[in-house]
Amino acid sequence: MTSTTYTAYNTFKQLALLVLTPHCFDTYFVDFNFLDKSCFAASLSKGLGIGIVLGSVFVKLPQIMKIYNAKSAKGISLTSVTLDLTVISLYASYNYLKEFPVSAWGDTAFLAIQTVAIAFLLLFYDVSISKAFGYLISYLTFIGVLVSGMVPIEILWALQGINIPLLLAGRVIQVYANYCNGNTGQLSAVTYSLLFLGSLARIFTSIQETGDMMVILTNVFSFLANLVIMGQIVYYWKGVSKPKKID
Incomplete structure (x- = not known):
């Protein structure tokens, strides 16, 4: 093997190992066994996970731009x-x-940044500038405490248990607001389409890469919640109707 070929092989191997485990790399490219089911599932999961993380950088950007261009977050529940x-x-x-x-989870870091940006713009345009900055500072303090290790991992695990009801409560509030308004306001169809597809893929990757039942269930309910919002976006797609009167 020439030095050029060796360098090319090493470069290819390093890139492949971003998706493949060393065992699966040898299975595919040393043993030439491309029918190994466990390696296929692991490689598919890793590839999907990386794709979701990279795609998450832009998931909520359409929503942010829609609010920015309209200078309003009308229809979006804080x-x-x-x-x-x-x-x-x-x-x-x-x-x-x-x-x-x-x-298995990196996309949520980018989603958090974009979600706090949405909350900031909502307050900035529709409430007050001071409250927008107050919200941002409060969130940065909150996330700093969480990732610092000050909160015991056992408590964080227990908090995963309330993630599902919190997730569902948030979606129910938005669904109800859409129903009362008779439209989905400034909600972005592109953003929710990507969230819907991403949450579906996350069910598979969380099973493959974490095996943590709490994480898996959170992704399952996230998918179902996004499905409902997508259903409303499709339902109201053809136009903006008048707000419904709620007795």
Whole structure:
């Protein structure tokens, strides 16, 4: 093997190991066994996880731009956004401190940044600038405490148990707001389509890469909650109707 070939092989191997385990790399490219089921599942999970993490950088950008261009977050519930942010932050902190593979949870770090940006813009345009900055400072303090290790991992694990009701409560509030308004306001169809697809893929990756039942259940309910919001976006797609009167 020439030095050029050796260098190319090493480069290829290093790139492949981003997705493959050393065992699976040897299975595929030394033994040339491309039908190994366990390696296929592990490689698919890792590849999906990396794709979700990379894609998450832009998931909520359409929503942020929609609010920025409209200079309003009309139709978006601050309570729903805050509950969503809480769920994401607890989930990310728990996975980070448990040292699970970044491909299994890294997207939530980017989603947290974008979600707090949505909350900030909502307050900035529709409430007050001072409250927007107060919210941001409060959140940065909250997430700093979570990831610092000051909160015992046992407590963070227990908090995962409230993630599901928090997640569902946030979505129910947004669903109800959409129903009362008769439209989905400034909700971005692109953002929720990506969240819907991402949460579906996350069910598979969390099973493969963490095996943590609490993490798996959180992703299952996240998928179901996003499915309901997507259903409303599709239902109201053809136009904006008048707000419904609630007795």
